[in-house]
Amino acid sequence: DVKVTQSSRYLVKRTGEKVFLECVQDMDHENMFWYRQDPGLGLRLIYFSYDVKMKEKGDIPEGYSVSREKKERFSLILESASTNQTSMYLCASSLIAGGSTYEQYFGPGTRLTVT
Amino acid sequence: AQRVTQPEKLLSVFKGAPVELKCNYSYSGSPELFWYVQYSRQRLQLLLRHISRESIKGFTADLNKGETSFHLKKPFAQEEDSAMYYCALSRPGSGNTGKLIFGQGTTLQVKP
Numbered sequence: 001d002v003k004v005t006q007s008s009r010y011l012v013k014r015t016g017e018k019v020f021l022e023c024v025q026d027m028d029h030e031n032m033f034w035y036r037q038d039p040g041l042g043l044r045l046i047y048f049s050y051d052v053k054m055k056e057k058g059d060i061p062e063g064y065s066v067s068r069e070k071k072e073r074f075s076l077i078l079e080s081a082s083t084n085q086t087s088m089y090l091c092a093s094s095l096i097a098g099g100s101t102y103e104q105y106f107g108p109g110t111r112l113t114v115t
Numbered sequence: 116a117q118r119v120t121q122p123e124k125l126l127s128v129f130k131g132a133p134v135e136l137k138c139n140y141s142y143s144g145s146p147e148l149f150w151y152v153q154y155s156r157q158r159l160q161l162l163l164r165h166i167s168r169e170s171i172k173g174f175t176a177d178l179n180k181g182e183t184s185f186h187l188k189k190p191f192a193q194e195e196d197s198a199m200y201y202c203a204l205s206r207p208g209s210g211n212t213g214k215l216i217f218g219q220g221t222t223l224q225v226k227p
Contacts, residue, residue, distance in 0.1 A: 004158075031213050040124060042201060043159075043217040050212055058214075090159065094213045101147050101205040101213045106159040 003027070004107040006091055012113045019078040021110050023091030030096040032074035033104065034058075034066065037088040046089075049074055050096070081114045088112075117142045119204050121218035128192050129226050136187040136221050138176075138202030147205035148185040149215070150176055154198045162187075162200070172196070192225045199223075 007022035025032065031050050035043040045058030047066040055066050063085060067075040074093075078085055088111050092104040118141045128134055140146055150162040163171045165178045165185060176187045185202060202218040 033214070035217075040219055042119075042121075042219040045214065048212060048214055056212075092159075096213070101149075101215070103161045103164075104151075104213065104215065108158050 004091060004093055004105050006089075006107040006110050008110050009108060010111050010113075012115065013078075013081050014115055015082060017078075017081045017114075019081050019112065019114075021076040021078075021089055021091075021112070023074045023076070023093075023107055024072050025074075025091075025093040025105070026072065027093065027105070028071065029093035029105070030071075031094045031102075031104075032068065033092040033094075034064075034074065034076045035090045035092065036060065037090050037109070043090065046076065078112075081112075083114050086112060086114045117204060117206065117216055119202050119216050119218035121200075121202055121221045123221045124219070125222045125224065127224040127226065130194055131191050134187075134189045134192045134196070134223065134225075136200050136202075136223065138185045138187065138218060140183050140185065140202075140204050142183070142204060146178070146180075146185075148176075148178060149203045149205075150174070150185075150187050151201045151203060151217075152198050153201070159201070192223075194225045194227060197223055197225045 004025045034046040049055045049068045065077045091107040094104045095102040120139045148165045152162040153159045203215040206214040
């Protein structure tokens, strides 16, 4: 059974703080993703990684960076948190797609509030 | 640009009524489409994908290339179907990345 875990369910940070969100998967998946989930906007891709130390920007990367030093761990970093980054953050992982796209497995989410 | 549109933010039906959650996409090639579901206090999970042509929990979805739609249907809604539903399109040209484009989501509320 695939397990994707996220370090915190709820997080409250102050404007300007540096924030680290951690994600760990235990199924040896190559692909890992970070999304924001906002009402009325759906899921928006922030960053994507297809291998250790490899990353690609998603649709909304501004204000974020990522780190993938080990295959199982993918970290999202808010360099200087702002109130407009208050959101639910979802991590996901999947196998490398061959002829078709594999299922993405999601973590439980981290609800971040920036005050 | 490729896009997925779910026109309804909220769909409210009574138990036993038919359900249709709408999804329209914009992509000129052969799409790969999915429905993901998030039940209350649970994580987002895959419900079904169009290439499997399967029925999961009584739900089916047919790809209509002419109308560029992938609507999710169930003939008789149950209270346990209440959840947030997302339609997703595999990003064309994404190679082996498996990246998806998600719609805005539709909350299905099934009333007793």
